[in-house]
Amino acid sequence: MTKKVIIVGGVAGGATAAGRLRRLDEKSHIIMFERGEHVSFANCGLPYYIGGAISKREKLLVQTVEAMSKKYRLDIRNLSEVVKINRDAKTVLVKNIKTGEQYEESYDDLLLSPGAKPVVPPIAGIAEAEQLFTLRNIPDTDRIKAFITEKQPKSAVVIGGGFIGVEMAENLKELGLDVTLVEMANQVLAPLDYEMAAIIRQKLSHHGIKVILEDGVQELQENGRQIILKSGGKLAADMIVLSIGVKPENKLAEDSGLTIGERGGIVVNQYLQTSDPSIYAVGDAIEVTDCVSGKPALIPLAGPANRQARIAADNISGRKKTYAGTLGTAVVKIFDYTAASTGNNEKTLRRYGMDYRTVHLHPGSHAGYYPGATPIHLKLLFTPDEGKILGAQAIGKSGVEKRIDVIATAMKGGLTVFDLTNLELSYAPPYSSAKDPVNMAGYVAANIIEDGIKTIQWHEVDEVIQSGGLMLDVREPHEQQGGMIENTRNIPLGQLRERLDELPKSEPIYIHCQVGLRGYLAVRILLDNGFDAVNVDGGWVTYSLATSAQLIK
Amino acid sequence: MTKKVIIVGGVAGGATAAGRLRRLDEKSHIIMFERGEHVSFANCGLPYYIGGAISKREKLLVQTVEAMSKKYRLDIRNLSEVVKINRDAKTVLVKNIKTGEQYEESYDDLLLSPGAKPVVPPIAGIAEAEQLFTLRNIPDTDRIKAFITEKQPKSAVVIGGGFIGVEMAENLKELGLDVTLVEMANQVLAPLDYEMAAIIRQKLSHHGIKVILEDGVQELQENGRQIILKSGGKLAADMIVLSIGVKPENKLAEDSGLTIGERGGIVVNQYLQTSDPSIYAVGDAIEVTDCVSGKPALIPLAGPANRQARIAADNISGRKKTYAGTLGTAVVKIFDYTAASTGNNEKTLRRYGMDYRTVHLHPGSHAGYYPGATPIHLKLLFTPDEGKILGAQAIGKSGVEKRIDVIATAMKGGLTVFDLTNLELSYAPPYSSAKDPVNMAGYVAANIIEDGIKTIQWHEVDEVIQSGGLMLDVREPHEQQGGMIENTRNIPLGQLRERLDELPKSEPIYIHCQVGLRGYLAVRILLDNGFDAVNVDGGWVTYSLATSAQLIK
């Protein structure tokens, strides 16, 4: 049977679905409506075009309307907004943006991939702020680019420290602007946990970006040239980028009575069908199932949009394909750093009351004896009993996203932390260590589960010390010059066995070293000698990264 | 119970086992015997120290005897060779290399990690060749380094094109020597298949290394300054590195009656016990089960040695841990290229008569619109029915080992090519594409299984053409200037739908493009229009890489 399929939205989800639909059926009639001028463009490249890393605008246009129509034999109608769905009649009402003219088009199956839109809160003075921008598409990009070229702004305030906010802050800084980033939460990059995000926050500061946390915009004055913060502070700015998040483009779906979820996304079943089985929906507009928590989630990322689109196209063509949910694997470049994450973070696990354990490690990106190795700050979250992997975060200069991709793959395979110890990952000195950081994370986690190795987290350290707990630093004395936890005693690991009689058996001994490894060795020695010993997970590095960020707040 | 454990071999497997044994039990008596002077050194770094990338010799010494003895409270005896095992008495006979003195030492458990030794064939004249070297340990390295410093050789012949041979060829070239690599097989790097290895062979040639394939050394003359090849050719060389492989150090085990496998490795069970349950063995000396074929295999790599060592230590300490076999994931740097592989290659699958399918892709390391993307040549092998992953190989400048690590992890998780399409891998423009190369490999493979998309491999192309088959090039005419398959017709993909009447329905139409993607799109169009169409897997790129290597042989 030759179908007539209508697609709403012509970029990541829409264009991918169109391509796959055509490949599966040469004869079906496929109409792709796109409200904007451009289809199939590289949303994710927009900040880098603004910053100049991508030098040519046409690079952003992955496909033109003409080329794509021809290649896939599609009926692409850009500057055409679908304004209404008549589900009973199986028609859509389309508005030609240029002429204002409206017309109906019938469908057998309808696919919605309308994306998301930037959140724009009702801040006083926002309507008058002429140099305030959001970034979602090519016209947004052109506006920002033109403003920078013509007005030569010297300073910018980026509101919101999510992926796009951080990317924009970096790219504007690369252009030579004075950049301030304002974020309501106590950290940037919400997918990371506080102590991990603290590394990025420091990185931004080192590159001269002023980061203001736990503060928001109260009001804009002087046509947006003056920003009044909720704290009462004031910022002057030649331009503002507002990037406090996106929300699903759900109006069309909502108006036509499709079920919308609690988080505002279109609800779909495992076949990516909406509450109307002839209407499929994919991409930023839908609610997906969070693979870890099983809860509905909004995960506005290009990979899931592309994958969902192909699955929806398969289902429309009569194949039964299911979408199993989203892990939320994500990555972002911050100057010469990379931050990546997958699965749930600790904040999410806590919010859902899930039971979990945490390890922090700082292994080298490759063998220490081969030049150029840099630390990877790695956090792994897992269940306390079976060691099921719940999530991971990593930050560093090199090899970061590789480790997250490996863990994301392990999660898809249902592997545990014990399985991580057995992964066989590529090893030669320029690439890794014989025990890859992922293997090592598995070991550290397995020791907690199998042998009950006790750890405390960085945020529990101060309380231990305040309540008079015994904190032992097993680093060499000279290492303490680089910083140390207050009120700790020092017995270097090499002397521990000879100095056991200096330690009490009546109370727990909290131990830390630089990264956690020697602390763990000390714990093993003490435990086997009848002491109660607890390691500070991630050692001084995790503690100091997290707490120095608190200090410079 | 406090045990006395003896370890034979003090490097990768031995040292790792010693550390773990100590962590698990402070009180056991652990003696580690090492024949050489050094323990716990970085075998894998040796070529890079010779080449100068690793500048300091002490970097190679991960642990000294003194430091390691202290850190792990070990009884380390270097320059001490275990020459005999008396299994009934549970003792070993030890020879002090310095004094020649021999003594017995008893054990409760014995762990063998004696490694492997370079294969040295009985070539005529080899004993007289003073400037012929093998590379396994620090003394070997010192010898080579001293020879280069003192004798200032201008030319080197590396015999054997495995990992160590290729690494040595590169490192000697970096030192400015004229390097010739001689290899008996028709390709370098045996873990790769021919057409993949061809890329590396070209790379070596581009860097000025002369590669001679399908030839071996017949005789050495003039104290090794003259090499006579089996082909009759002659090579002059100031130095020779012999690296034609390693074989298990099995003599001690064999002499003491432990079962040795068909491939010469010590046979162990899943607990890494030899045929004597008080004797464990790990590392290069043992036969492991190849995870894919289920056959015994020798896989002399550091990662497996380290992992096996920890498992054996766990078992010695009374935990029941099993070793599930080895995938053989490996990686090597070749100048600015990386080659990595996991699982079985096509040669192995063919040798074992296993049923498999192949796909070749050449996706970018990251989004094409972000600067710096380079192609990854990726090969995936899988079962024709369920899409079980059998192996993968990848070569390129960037992101290569990441994709192999992801696939190796998927294999450990028992995932299929269909699961690869659903992996959620980190995507932002500097790192990948919304459809990661691994997802893409999954798609290409899934199309073959699900939709019966037919492909032929590069080595079948010439036969198709010779037997008069119709080969259609769907690239743009100007692309043919970069090279083309002989006797093909050209209809660019964009014109295909209009020119269907030029094509016959009576015979299969073989299609190729640059990398396989447009060829696939053309196949879909033709199939849906009632033609019989077959895609050339990997397109012109795979075909030309493989065949141009044949030409320059």
Ligand SMILES: Cc1cc2nc3c(=O)[nH]c(=O)nc-3n(C[C@H](O)[C@H](O)[C@H](O)COP(=O)(O)OP(=O)(O)OC[C@H]3O[C@@H](n4cnc5c(N)ncnc54)[C@H](O)[C@@H]3O)c2cc1C
């Ligand atoms: C600046 C920026 C950087 C990003 N970087 C990354 C990144 O690094 N990694 C990553 O994974 N993701 C990134 N993303 C997110 C990614 O681009 C989205 O997840 C993805 O594009 C979602 O696909 P979609 O099809 O749901 O929506 P879109 O790609 O946004 O497409 C939706 C289209 O539908 C059109 N539309 C909406 N309603 C209608 C209607 N009624 N009629 C007709 N047309 C309509 C819209 O005009 C829009 O063009 C980034 C996004 C932005 C904006």
Ligand SMILES: Cc1cc2nc3c(=O)[nH]c(=O)nc-3n(C[C@H](O)[C@H](O)[C@H](O)COP(=O)(O)OP(=O)(O)OC[C@H]3O[C@@H](n4cnc5c(N)ncnc54)[C@H](O)[C@@H]3O)c2cc1C
């Ligand atoms: C130059 C080179 C480069 C390499 N590069 C890589 C790489 O990039 N990636 C990778 O994964 N692997 C690499 N390897 C392989 C890796 O080093 C080995 O797989 C690993 O070291 C094996 O560990 P093992 O404990 O079995 O043997 P070894 O580490 O070799 O240790 C065995 C030790 O046992 C001692 N011994 C033997 N018999 C006796 C005895 N009877 N009494 C006392 N002592 C004895 C030997 O002297 C030796 O020191 C490389 C090897 C070499 C030589």
Ligand SMILES: CC(C)(COP(=O)(O)OP(=O)(O)OC[C@H]1O[C@@H](n2cnc3c(N)ncnc32)[C@H](O)[C@@H]1OP(=O)(O)O)[C@@H](O)C(=O)NCCC(=O)NCCS
């Ligand atoms: C450009 C765009 C239209 C491409 O969609 P697409 O046709 O699905 O994807 P590709 O061109 O990458 O091709 C993928 C297809 O080629 C096949 N393919 C890829 N390489 C192949 C090869 N070497 N041999 C054979 N087939 C191959 C794949 O199997 C897949 O086909 P399938 O889905 O039928 O299995 C769409 O992804 C798009 O608009 N992207 C830009 C917008 C966007 O994604 N933005 C967010 C990120 S910036």
Ligand SMILES: CC(C)(COP(=O)(O)OP(=O)(O)OC[C@H]1O[C@@H](n2cnc3c(N)ncnc32)[C@H](O)[C@@H]1OP(=O)(O)O)[C@@H](O)C(=O)NCCC(=O)NCCS
């Ligand atoms: C150096 C050598 C002795 C180290 O052996 P090791 O003690 O097993 O390994 P490491 O020092 O890396 O430490 C690993 C241990 O620390 C733990 N650990 C690592 N990081 C940690 C952290 N941040 N917090 C807590 N524990 C940590 C691991 O869990 C593991 O302990 P476990 O096995 O009891 O679980 C041994 O690997 C060796 O000799 N290597 C050189 C030879 C070689 O491998 N050659 C081939 C490659 S070149």
